[in-house]
Amino acid sequence: YQIERKLSNVKLQYVKADPSGNTTLFVLSGVAPEQRSSLAAKLLKDKGIDAEQVAYLSMTEGQPLRVDMMGGEFCGNASRSAAAYALQLAGRDSGDYAVSCSGCEGLLQAQAKKRPDGAYDAYIEMPLPLSVEAVLLDVGGMPSRFFRVELPGIVHFVHFASETEMEYKDMFWSALQDYASDEQLDAFGLILFDPAHLHMVPAVYVTATDTLYWEQSCGSGSAAVAAALACIGKKDVSCTIQQPGGAIAIAATVEGEDKELRSIFIGGPVSFGEVQEIDM
Numbered sequence: 001y002q003i004e005r006k007l008s009n010v011k012l013q014y015v016k017a018d019p020s021g022n023t024t025l026f027v028l029s030g031v032a033p034e035q036r037s038s039l040a041a042k043l044l045k046d047k048g049i050d051a052e053q054v055a056y057l058s059m060t061e062g063q064p065l066r067v068d069m070m071g072g073e074f075c076g077n078a079s080r081s082a083a084a085y086a087l088q089l090a091g092r093d094s095g096d097y098a099v100s101c102s103g104c105e106g107l108l109q110a111q112a113k114k115r116p117d118g119a120y121d122a123y124i125e126m127p128l129p130l131s132v133e134a135v136l137l138d139v140g141g142m143p144s145r146f147f148r149v150e151l152p153g154i155v156h157f158v159h160f161a162s163e164t165e166m167e168y169k170d171m172f173w174s175a176l177q178d179y180a181s182d183e184q185l186d187a188f189g190l191i192l193f194d195p196a197h198l199h200m201v202p203a204v205y206v207t208a209t210d211t212l213y214w215e216q217s218c219g220s221g222s223a224a225v226a227a228a229l230a231c232i233g234k235k236d237v238s239c240t241i242q243q244p245g246g247a248i249a250i251a252a253t254v255e256g257e258d259k260e261l262r263s264i265f266i267g268g269p270v271s272f273g274e275v276q277e278i279d280m
Helices: 001-009 033-045 076-091 170-181 219-233
Strands: 013-018 024-027 053-058 063-069 094-101 108-114 121-123 133-141 140-152 153-158 188-192 199-206 211-214 237-243 246-256 260-272 276-279
Touching: 013 076, 024 076, 024 188, 033 053, 053 076, 053 121, 063 076, 076 094, 076 108, 076 121, 076 219, 076 260, 133 219, 140 170, 153 170, 153 199, 153 219, 170 188, 170 199, 188 219, 199 219, 219 237, 219 246, 219 260
Parallel strands: 024 053, 063 094, 153 188, 199 237
Antiparallel strands: 013 024, 013 260, 013 276, 053 063, 094 108, 108 121, 121 260, 133 140, 140 153, 188 199, 199 211, 237 246, 246 260
């Protein structure tokens, strides 16, 4: 109640970013960390805003861009969008940026470039997974193999699925939710990926805001697919993955006799709306 009172009668500025369909509300006004989750939940319930996630963006001249996600999770799409937005404010055609994001230690290097249509292409080097391992989940009474890709700030469960299997996405999500409930994760995702057609369907759950979204695209989920493909095949990976709201390019490299994962990049288009104000 006290938090709700503090949030009332406050005018907030925000801008909506659209990285390959993964609509992200960047709150530009300062918000205390303890209020971010409740404010994000309130914003996401506003049907007039229509976004999949909320991020708090801080930009200080001479400092890395800072992105704080609504539940303290990590997000690749929001991180690369921050670089594109900084480029838009700078009024330049291209730029390199260092980005710091919640859930992830260290800085991420991003590149942004203005497109002829006024949107931007933004690419970012993703943090390497802490682990990649195969796990079996009971899905509808049948054992199904998932690749558990633990990235800083979020854990994705990647299942190589056919187009037919994707029609049963709710059954896969139910199985994953049962499995993940014992792990007490801050954020986790389900990634159904069809390697034959390079098509994926992502879902992300954030514990702090109790929100589940079947996302239009997912940056960290795309990175998880890249990691799974590179680790399974023991070779470099480069392709573009079609997602419900757009496409994200992925690239992963391996090195050494053991073909260990060395780097992961994701990228794709980002567009922005106008800066808006809302009374909270």
